[in-house]
Amino acid sequence: MLVLTERVESTHLHSHTLTLAFELRQKARFKTRSDSGETIGVMLPRGRVLRGGDCLQSEDGAVTVRVIAALEEVSLACCDDKLLLAKASYHLGNRHMPLQIEEGCLVYQKDHVLDEMVRNLGLSVSHEMRSFEPEPGAYGDHAHPHDSAHDPVRSRVS
Numbered sequence: 071m072l073v074l075t076e077r078v079e080s081t082h083l084h085s086h087t088l089t090l091a092f093e094l095r096q097k098a099r100f101k102t103r104s105d106s107g108e109t110i111g112v113m114l115p116r117g118r119v120l121r122g123g124d125c126l127q128s129e130d131g132a133v134t135v136r137v138i139a140a141l142e143e144v145s146l147a148c149c150d151d152k153l154l155l156a157k158a159s160y161h162l163g164n165r166h167m168p169l170q171i172e173e174g175c176l177v178y179q180k181d182h183v184l185d186e187m188v189r190n191l192g193l194s195v196s197h198e199m200r201s202f203e204p205e206p207g208a209y210g211d212h213a214h215p216h217d218s219a220h221d222p223v224r225s226r227v228s
Contacts, residue, residue, distance in 0.1 A: 071101075073111040073125040074135055077118075084125060084136040086110075091140045092168065092179065095120035098186045104135065122201055139201035146196050147188040148175040158188050168204035177202065 072086075076195075086104040094100060098121040103109055103181060110124065120126075123141030147158055156175055162169050162184065170177035178184060185195045 071109045071111050072104075072133060072135075073129050074115055074133075075113050075129050076127050077114065078125050078127045078134060080123055080125050084134045085134070085225075086135045087138050088126075088135050089138040089140045090120065091142050092119075092204070095137070095139070105138075109133070118158075119206065121203060139203055141199045142202050143180045143197060143199055144177050145180045145185050145188075145194040146175050146177055146198065146203050147185075148196070150174060150191070157192055158186045158191050158193055161187060161191070168202075170202060170204045178204075 086106055086108060088102065088103070088110060096119050097112075097114060098114045098118075101111050105123065109177050113188065114120075120137050122137060124137040126135045126137065127133065128135075149155060155174070155176065159169065159171065162176065162178060165184070167178050167181075167184065175189070178201075180197055189195055196204070
């Protein structure tokens with residue numbers, strides 16, 4: 071099994087591609103298959119989300135794999151009223167929902183309960199298949215500064 075252990079600068083020289091949904095790109099350790107079918111283990115330091123275009127390297131540095139953000143079913147909550155978009159952002163964020171913010175639209179993983187909530191606020195909701203790349207948050211893709219103090223595994227990895 072090929073084991074990927076570190077992020078490297080994006081390169082055009084990659085041996086494999088790895089198409090992953092956002093749910094899996096949030097994890098630091100998992101087993102999957104490359105787009106060509108090879109078994110791959112990912113063993114990265116915790117605290118960062120993988121993004122489409124990221125490159126990962128094998129333990130020995132011989133293999134580089136490019137991450138592709140998979141197409142996923144998402145909800146698009148849209149309106150022209152910036153205050154209404156801000157209110158919807160607040161309510162979605164209050165539920166700790168990963169959120170991709172675009173001009174006039176909020177994009178989140180499809181959820182009929184959230185769809186109904188933002189419709190009730192006055193936004194229109196549609197669905198489509200697309201790559202989901204939510205905002206990294208105030209601390210970037212890194213874990214909150216206090217997280218490692220309470221997680222012995224994270225303390226050792228960092």
